[in-house]
Amino acid sequence: MPVTQANQVTPAQRLENVRYAIRDLACVADEVIQQGHKVLPLNVGDPLNFDFQTPPHIIEAAYKAMRDGKNGYAPSPGIPEALEAIRGEAARKGITTVQDVFVTSGVSETVDLCISALVNPGEDILTPKPDYPLYSAVLCKLGIALNPYDLNEDDAWQPELADIERKRTPRTRAIVLINPNNPTGSLCSRQMLEQIAEIARRHNLVVFADEIYDKLILPDSNGNITPHIAFASVAPDVPCITFGGMSKNYLVPGWRIGWGIVSGDAAALKPYTEGIHRLLRARLCANHPEQYAIKPALEGPQDHLIEVQRKLRSRRDLTQKWCESTPRISCVAPRGAFYAFPRIDIPESDEIFVKELIRQKHVMVVHGSGFGQKPGTQHFRIVFLPDEKTLTKAYAGIAEFIRERYGNA
Numbered sequence: 422m423p424v425t426q427a428n429q430v431t432p433a434q435r436l437e438n439v440r441y442a443i444r445d446l447a448c449v450a451d452e453v454i455q456q457g458h459k460v461l462p463l464n465v466g467d468p469l470n471f472d473f474q475t476p477p478h479i480i481e482a483a484y485k486a487m488r489d490g491k492n493g494y495a496p497s498p499g500i501p502e503a504l505e506a507i508r509g510e511a512a513r514k515g516i517t518t519v520q521d522v523f524v525t526s527g528v529s530e531t532v533d534l535c536i537s538a539l540v541n542p543g544e545d546i547l548t549p550k551p552d553y554p555l556y557s558a559v560l561c562k563l564g565i566a567l568n569p570y571d572l573n574e575d576d577a578w579q580p581e582l583a584d585i586e587r588k589r590t591p592r593t594r595a596i597v598l599i600n601p602n603n604p605t606g607s608l609c610s611r612q613m614l615e616q617i618a619e620i621a622r623r624h625n626l627v628v629f630a631d632e633i634y635d636k637l638i639l640p641d642s643n644g645n646i647t648p649h650i651a652f653a654s655v656a657p658d659v660p661c662i663t664f665g666g667m668s669k670n671y672l673v674p675g676w677r678i679g680w681g682i683v684s685g686d687a688a689a690l691k692p693y694t695e696g697i698h699r700l701l702r703a704r705l706c707a708n709h710p711e712q713y714a715i716k717p718a719l720e721g722p723q724d725h726l727i728e729v730q731r732k733l734r735s736r737r738d739l740t741q742k743w744c745e746s747t748p749r750i751s752c753v754a755p756r757g758a759f760y761a762f763p764r765i766d767i768p769e770s771d772e773i774f775v776k777e778l779i780r781q782k783h784v785m786v787v788h789g790s791g792f793g794q795k796p797g798t799q800h801f802r803i804v805f806l807p808d809e810k811t812l813t814k815a816y817a818g819i820a821e822f823i824r825e826r827y828g829n830a
């Protein structure tokens with residue numbers, strides 16, 4: 422083969438700000454694994470990596486669909502029986518003004534598609550800070566400047582309404598609300614949803630209500646469970662797309678099945694919905710056979726959720742106790758999903774903390790700066806999906822690392 426001087430193939434400049442800290446840390450973990458160590462993974466929100474099992478009837482439904490030859494392209498918006506089941510789910514969530522529903526390859530695709538169909542260059546959308554990094558990645562990809570609003574740690578990580586008002590401009594088109602929240606595990610009160618609705622009404626904003634964790638609700642400190650409140654149920658008039666999916670509630674993240682529920686005023690939403698459908702057609706369809714599991718999942722037995730919630734409660738309690746008894750750590754108790762976002766008082770960046778923790782104690786968490794946080798604060802995100810024995814071992818390693826590196830201030 423002739424030897425030539427190969428020109429570097431440079432990626433697009435718009436990718437410069439794309440960060441996905443959760444997976445970026447994998448390089449550090451690989452170093453440790455190559456040295457022969459086992460890494461305790463408290464970093465990826467995949468229940469199937471731990472002692473959670475997909476309900477068998479859901480697997481059966483997808484398997485049957487494959488055997489029955491449902492292996493071609495599906496209709497672009499999704500198969501009719503899945504769409505009907507999602508409308509049923511919307512009704513159970515109390516959403517009364519549904520204008521449209523569609524199936525996507527995971528909520529990841531819903532996010533990409535709904536933002537792409539709405540926002541022009543020069544416009545923006547308000548995203549929470551800290552956020553789930555996909556939102557900023559999609560915005561970077563589209564060349565749209567980030568406009569993050571703060572979640573207030575002193576108010577159980579609720580959206581900071583004054584900051585939303587401050588950050589909104591006449592070019593702001595939408596606001597993202599992740600509830601229950603990743604990475605903080607917080608849950609919005611009805612009053613908070615009403616106040617956000619009021620801002621959306623006043624400024625003609627679309628609300629993207631990411632409710633992918635809506636069935637994973639944890640009890641408060643008195644042991645009471647407040648059921649999840651769908652944003653669209655308290656604001657039927659506000660243009661809203663509720664994001665939902667199978668990954669977390671039904672324990673099939675690898676299937677890549679999500680959906681959008683469009684609600685609000687029919688006439689106001691028509692052009693936007695048509696735009697979404699243009700993109701849905703352009704990407705042909707979501708995974709086909711797996712769509713046959715949507716109806717059995719949403720309408721069939723929900724028994725697995727009892728077991729999932731029992732495990733999550735016990736692991737959340739263990740995590741919270743550890744946070745409360747460990748020097749330099751404080752944490753707002755998670756009320757949903759399977760994440761805790763403790764604050765840590767250390768004299769160096771949380772990114773160094775996390776990387777050194779992997780190297781020295783082989784425990785993997787994600788640094789708060791990977792999600793965005795208020796300047797001057799440091800955090801890390803824990804995924805408390807592993808069993809109690811694994812969590813106890815990991816937490817002992819983190820406490821030891823803090824003591825050795827920083828002392829018990």
Ligand SMILES: Cc1ncc(COP(=O)(O)O)c(C=O)c1O
Nearest residue numbers: 466527528529553603666668679
């Ligand atoms: C808040 C949030 N939204 C969306 C997603 C993406 O979900 P999916 O697996 O359906 O693409 C995740 C995944 O962790 C998430 O935490």
